[in-house]
Amino acid sequence: MTHNPDQPALPGNEDAVNDPHAPVPAEPIDNPGLPAHHWRPTDVDPAAEKRAERQVATLFGIASLMSILFVVAYFAFEVGEDPDTFLGLGASTLFLGLTLGTALLLIGIGAIQWARKLMSDVEMVEHRHPAASSDEDRASAVAALRQGADDSGIARRPLIRNSLLGALALLGLPAIVGLRDLGPAPGNALAHTVWRKGMRIVNDVSGTPIRPEEVEIGQLVNAEPSVFFDADENGEPIMDGHEVLVEKTKAAVILVRMQPRDITPLEERANWGVDGILCYSKICTHVGCPISLWEQQSHHLLCPCHQSTFDLADNGKVIFGPAGHALPQLPMGVDDEGYLIALSDFEEPVGPSYWERGE
């Protein structure tokens, strides 16, 4: 776009044109041009102008006051012990927020009011230019680029060019290999848990071992392997807090007791339960939420995350929802002191599916 010589630029904006009313032919109706400007009360009435000025200044004034009140509130109210004093919110949080928010809001409203009432509201018109550069500019840029390339001799010296490209490409290797130590290879870590033959199944909170008679029909007990609670001869826990966290992710289990006649175990699982008590992984086979909702009437266990439902009377089969396979069952027996123990580790990986799961 070139400038119309009849429309000189406005100061401060070369693209702006002075005559916004120039009609432009258009189809089917000619462009009527910008509507005439209407004066606002503040443009023509000095009293209205003064009023608006005072109004804006008042807004800014109250904003200053609010900032001062913020400081007062900062020192006046305690945080901490009693976070629920006002409207369920801490007095400190509440008053700091109210004063800060009001100060900001009033500055904003004042600035916009200033713009709307007192700054010029005459619309300006500016030309657009096509986004593309001019043909000459393009040609010069291409020529410059070519000149640069010629000077470097990159086209004439393929040996240098190719060896450089090779060197740059191989720099990718350090970049990728350097990240190798982000974590260990998975190996078969996911296929095993800390459960071992003879390990006691204990209450997940107290760590106390469980006797079959303590579990009532219809009841669900959250349980864990005893190793999380065991101490060595010095009274120090065998596993540190962190290890426990990682292992718990796979080893958490639930115990449920049903009427033995309701249970239909697979043949090889006939001896995995004790008097109608069965032990299942607590970790959903969908994407790994701990499962918690137990419907004792139907023997259904429901995952709260995406509602996969498992039938614990029928080998943990998925009867609803997106989980792709049954909930793994832990073979269980009783030791000579009468406490529930694992007969082995899980026979399949617990938790969500993954590519190598079947291996």
Next chain:
Amino acid sequence: MSSIQTNGKTAATATKPSKAGAAATWVDDRVGIAGAAKKNIRKVFPDHWSFMLGEIALWSFVILLLSGVFLTLWFKPSMAEVIYDGSYEQYRGLHMSEAYASTLEISFDVRGGLLMRQIHHWAAQLFIAAMFVHLLRVFFTGAFRKPRELNWVIGSLLLLLGILEGFTGYSLPDDLLSGTGLRIADGIMKSSPVIGTYLSFFLFGGEFPGDVIIPRLYAIHILLLPGLLLALIGAHMMLLVYHKHTQWPGPGRTEQNVVGYPMMPVYAAKAGGFFFIVFGVTALMGALLSINPVWKYGPYNPAEVTAGSQPDWYMGFNEGLMRIMPAWEYEIGGFTLPLSVFLPAALLPVVLLSVVMFYPFIEQWITGDKREHHLLQRPREAPNRTAFMVALMTFYGLLWAAGGNDILAVVFRLDLNQITYFMRVAVVVGPVLAFIIARRWAISLQRHDQEKLLHGYETGVIMRSPDGEYTERHLPISEAEAFTITARDREEVPALTSGEDVNGVPAPTARKDRLRARLQHFWYADNVQKPTRAELEAARHHAQHELEVHAGEEHAADGHQFDGRHDIHGEELRKH
């Protein structure tokens, strides 16, 4: 220097240099900023309420930077175990990660800390919501067309990065909810074919949850992603300034100009003021509305979960599809492919984002329109485009509802299974229906515009002719309105080609050409084209004639004129 022309009262030469002037000179002597400044200080920005949506996103990002930096002063991104001894009595003596303990400290022992946490979280929600709505505005008005396609692509990337930034932030406090969210993310990663377990082990530094994920997410949350966001937002703004903002058509507005207020002072005051308003509103929300009260959830424990746990709303669609997927899990050659996780949680977001990101190029390919566009379109002017987004929104909305299927079941006392089966059908049928309805609706709005243009607007006054016929009186619309309606392109509906040349030989691109011609036909064929000048004049002439012929014969038929007590003097519409 050439002389400067002014139309103001004062000359442009400064008489006595002010302090500010001296400072400006000092700077310009060193960086020569005046060249760039003179172009932009009085740059024209058009005004419309819908142009504020992007501004909300921009300002909430600034608020996130400010409140986030405040939080970094106390937050400890560490999973080391500590024993809590802060102000929150219930948890004293409890083992927890340093991250969680420091979040409690920010909430209960730092004055203004809880306020800042809540401002930060509300601003995050606002940021992402504003980006979504801004995207819709740009889409429905066709503002993504040439030359702005790249800015659209940048915008979609910003949305993606914003969502990732939100997710990483949500995970930092290491509370029960955020830990559960991370665990689901871990399950999703593991579902990827071949590399799944490696992804998981490399990200978590071993088996989930490991002891490095919080520090790693922290670096991503406060350095990597904000850096990328900042760079892309900068590019977004620079392109905006370079292209100049689009504007709505109207009297005086053309494809070659832009009409509005100058950056300095009007736009600066309005936009700057608006920053304070957005900040003020988020501060008030932070003061009054509790969000993510992590002390109610407790520290992360991999054996616990809270019922009804929900991710932040912007992850809801993903959650929904994960819930309603059938349990597809297959074994191939001894390897497991958990499609019921991989499809909805890993593939769907990528597909959705790609469709959105490449939409401008798809539309351009169909329409073959390679011109620059600076005047916005109303949604009705591009029925297929509008219908496409309405269908996407329907899809998204249904999935979102499915993400709360347990809540729906409780609130409406429905059976969860039933809802799930219904949703499986609805997410396929719903968008198709939505597309058809939105498309027809847009076209009927076009007809409505055409009616108004040719026959005037409906006054709502029913007229009774001497022979007892009732009609509604139409009056012509204003010239400005008529111009605005017609300020759009006349579209040419292409003939369906056979893709063969004159000799009947199929062109090498025959199939592509045929497909494109068919799409183009579908795109335009049902649209109503604006009248030509001759048609418009004929219609106006006719309408005028109608008014004159029936003048005096008819009565406005609302009944009151018969009761003798109502004076119809001065009621212009009824005079005729």
